[in-house]
Amino acid sequence: xxxxxxxxxxxxxxxxxxxxxxxxxxxxxxxxxxxxxxxxxxxxxxxxxxxxxxxxxxxxxxxxxxxxxxxxxxxxxxxxxxxxxxxxxxxxxxxxxxxxxxxxxxxxxxxxxxxxxxxxxxxxxxxxxxxxxxxxxxxxxxxxxxxxxxxxxxxxxxxxxxxxxxxxxxxxxxxxxxxxxxxxxxxxxxxxxxxxxxxxxxxxxxxxxxxxxxxxxxxxxxxxxxxxxxxxxxxxxxxxxxxxxxxxxxxxxxxxxxxxxxxxxxxxxxxxxxxxxxxxxx
Numbered sequence: 001x002x003x004x005x006x007x008x009x010x011x012x013x014x015x016x017x018x019x020x021x022x023x024x025x026x027x028x029x030x031x032x033x034x035x036x037x038x039x040x041x042x043x044x045x046x047x048x049x050x051x052x053x054x055x056x057x058x059x060x061x062x063x064x065x066x067x068x069x070x071x072x073x074x075x076x077x078x079x080x081x082x083x084x085x086x087x088x089x090x091x092x093x094x095x096x097x098x099x100x101x102x103x104x105x106x107x108x109x110x111x112x113x114x115x116x117x118x119x120x121x122x123x124x125x126x127x128x129x130x131x132x133x134x135x136x137x138x139x140x141x142x143x144x145x146x147x148x149x150x151x152x153x154x155x156x157x158x159x160x161x162x163x164x165x166x167x168x169x170x171x172x173x174x175x176x177x178x179x180x181x182x183x184x185x186x187x188x189x190x191x192x193x194x195x196x197x198x199x200x201x202x203x204x205x206x207x208x209x210x211x212x213x214x215x216x217x218x219x220x221x222x223x224x225x226x227x228x229x230x231x232x233x234x235x236x237x238x239x240x241x242x243x244x245x246x247x248x249x250x251x252x253x254x255x256x257x258x259x260x261x262x263x264x265x266x267x268x269x270x271x272x273x274x275x276x277x278x279x280x281x282x
Contacts, residue, residue, distance in 0.1 A: 001037050003257055007264045013147075013189070013251050015052035015091055016060075016076050027057025031079035039081050047086075051076050052121060054091030055169075064094040066105035073109055088115040089147060092122040092169040099131055103140050110141040119145030119187075122171040125180050132184070146181060148173045150190035150248050152222060152237045152279070153198065153215045173248065182246040190241065193250040199233040221282035225275050231266070238266035240279055 001012075018030035031051060038044045053072040056062035060072070069090075076085060088109065090102060109115040120128065120143050128146065135142050150173040173181075173188060181188050195210065196202055199222055219233070226236045241248045254260035271279070 001034070002041075003260055004264070005041070005043065009264070010046060011048045011050070013050045015055065015089075016072050016079075017052075017055040017057035017091075020057040027060065028075070028079050031076055035079055035081040044082060049080060049082065049085060050087035050089060050119070051080070051085055052089040052091035054089075054094065054121075062092075064090055064092075064097050064102040064105075066101050066108075069102065069105040070109070073114055077114065084113055085115045087117045087119055087145060089119045089121045089145075090123075093120075093124070093127055093171070099127075099134055100138070103131060103134055104138070106143075107140040117144050119143050119147060121147040122169050123148070124171050125174070125177045128177070128180060143186075145187040145189060146173075146177070147189040147191065147251075148177070149192045150188070150241070151193050151195055151198075152240055153195065153210050153218055154212075155209045156212065178244075178246060178248075188246060188248045189251055190248045191251050191253075193237065193241065193252075194234055199237055218279075218282045221279055225271070225279060228275070229269060229271075231269055232262055234262060235266035235269055236271075236279075238263060239269040239271050240276070242267070243271050243276055 012034060014030040014034060016031065017027045019025045020027035022029075034049065038047060038049075053069055053076070054062060054064050061068070073085065073088065076088075077083070088106065090106070094102065106115065106118045110118065118141065120131065123131070123146065131143065134140070148171045155172055173190060178188070180186070198210065199219060222233045222236050222240075225231075226233045229236065231239075238250050241250045250263075252260060252263040254263065
């Protein structure tokens with residue numbers, strides 16, 4: 001976090017359930033670590049903190065009922081040691097819970113000052129449209145950001161069995177959502193951008209969603225541009241995302257300082273028009 005801050009990083013993305021999947025963890029650890037760092041560095045006013053509600057973790061049921069959103073917001077505020085959350089996400093779509101109930105709960109948090117902005121994560125475009133209609137009809141606080149999965153490789157059917165097994169609630173940014181975000185002036189953030197090393201030779205055949213001859217050609221295109229720029233393939237993917245129209249802001253989840261520095265250096269890479277066109281049509 002110090003390396004990120006010193007490089008100019010001011011946005012941090014977490015969730016109430018992180019990192020409940022790790023051995024010995026129960027959820028809330030990420031917020032507590034960030035909160036301790038903010039307190040120790042005294043830089044709360046410089047940072048923009050995003051967190052989420054919706055997935056279950058130890059002792060907490062998942063869901064987006066109004067009472068759950070309110071309760072989990074208070075817990076996140078306490079763990080982070082802050083008076084307000086800059087950006088609060090609904091972490092996953094909950095079709096069984098009326099959208100009106102969830103949206104009104106986020107509106108109440110915004111009116112109370114506990115949350116400055118709110119966003120939607122793992123929502124398809126049709127559900128975004130439905131949420132926007134409800135917000136307009138009821139005069140509620142609007143959402144400003146959508147956080148879904150996105151990367152340079154093109155995925156196959158999102159109902160692919162391997163994908164559903166590992167990430168049953170995952171929604172990906174597609175062409176329709178890119179157009180919708182641009183038209184409605186929404187910020188797009190993306191997770192799982194690097195696909196666990198797919199662009200530097202890692203085997204992702206376990207995730208059948210991305211196994212295709214077309215994607216092999218796209219990886220070769222990334223490598224070609226990386227060679228031209230004397231950059232890494234991962235950095236070219238980042239540069240491509242940032243240069244897209246609309247831009248998609250990639251979230252880094254580095255496992256060591258070297259990975260973080262590699263990603264940070266990608267912000268200095270500028271793809272020219274020919275390179276963008278070459279990557280887009282690969």
